[in-house]
Amino acid sequence: xxxxxxxxxxxxxxxxxxxxxxxxxxxxxxxxxxxxxxxxxxxxxxxxxxxxxxxxxxxxxxxxxxxxxxxxxxxxxxxxxxxxxxxxxxxxxxxxxxxxxxxxxxxxxx
Amino acid sequence: xxxxxxxxxxxxxxxxxxxxxxxxxxxxxxxxxxxxxxxxxxxxxxxxxxxxxxxxxxxxxxxxxxxxxxxxxxxxxxxxxxxxxxxxxxxxxxxxxxxxxxxxxxxxxxx
Numbered sequence: 001x002x003x004x005x006x007x008x009x010x011x012x013x014x015x016x017x018x019x020x021x022x023x024x025x026x027x028x029x030x031x032x033x034x035x036x037x038x039x040x041x042x043x044x045x046x047x048x049x050x051x052x053x054x055x056x057x058x059x060x061x062x063x064x065x066x067x068x069x070x071x072x073x074x075x076x077x078x079x080x081x082x083x084x085x086x087x088x089x090x091x092x093x094x095x096x097x098x099x100x101x102x103x104x105x106x107x108x109x110x
Numbered sequence: 111x112x113x114x115x116x117x118x119x120x121x122x123x124x125x126x127x128x129x130x131x132x133x134x135x136x137x138x139x140x141x142x143x144x145x146x147x148x149x150x151x152x153x154x155x156x157x158x159x160x161x162x163x164x165x166x167x168x169x170x171x172x173x174x175x176x177x178x179x180x181x182x183x184x185x186x187x188x189x190x191x192x193x194x195x196x197x198x199x200x201x202x203x204x205x206x207x208x209x210x211x212x213x214x215x216x217x218x219x220x221x
Contacts, residue, residue, distance in 0.1 A: 033209055042200060042212035088152065097168065098210060102152040
């Protein structure tokens with residue numbers, strides 16, 4: 001079965017710093033979703049990547065899909081306390097069911 | 111537009127009790143699913159449905175039942191609660207290849 005591994009598991013950064021979260025798949029990626037979760041809340045959709053080499057940005061968050069490496073990265077520029085939360089990557093498996101990585105917990109301190 | 115609504119938000123049960131977690135969506139999505147989220151394990155798929163009257167098992171279906179009598183509702187039933195089912199449960203819905211919309215979750219503790 002396909003697995004998604006996220007790294008790092010936890011990240012603590014100072015406000016204003018840049019950071020990158022990686023999501024690596026054990027099998028070929030046919031698309032990838034990034035979600036953010038705040039404590040006590042549901043998952044909020046951030047971005048969807050569908051093609052190898054695709055890159056999308058929203059405000060200060062950029063996500064890329066490297067199909068050859070079976071990997072996606074999420075980059076936050078000039079982090080803010082509002083970026084704190086758990087970031088999860090998700091991908092459809094070979095039966096189109098969505099599987100998720102274990103998440104990366106991000107803390108941003110002033 | 112309410113999106114995906116889950117009830118209750120919190121629940122404490124005793125071992126052996128049964129209960130139903132409710133999930134409703136008002137977006138006319140054909141696909142609905144239930145996940146559980148445990149520390150260090152991400153979200154794991156319990157059951158899913160591709161349309162009214164159709165359900166199938168996910169990765170961790172044991173101990174749970176589902177039904178899909180309408181497009182809007184997708185309840186999850188715990189037949190005989192066990193401490194191992196203590197978790198946060200999320201319901202999600204989507205249409206086609208579009209991203210899933212998630213509810214706010216139900217935090218379930220089983221003593």
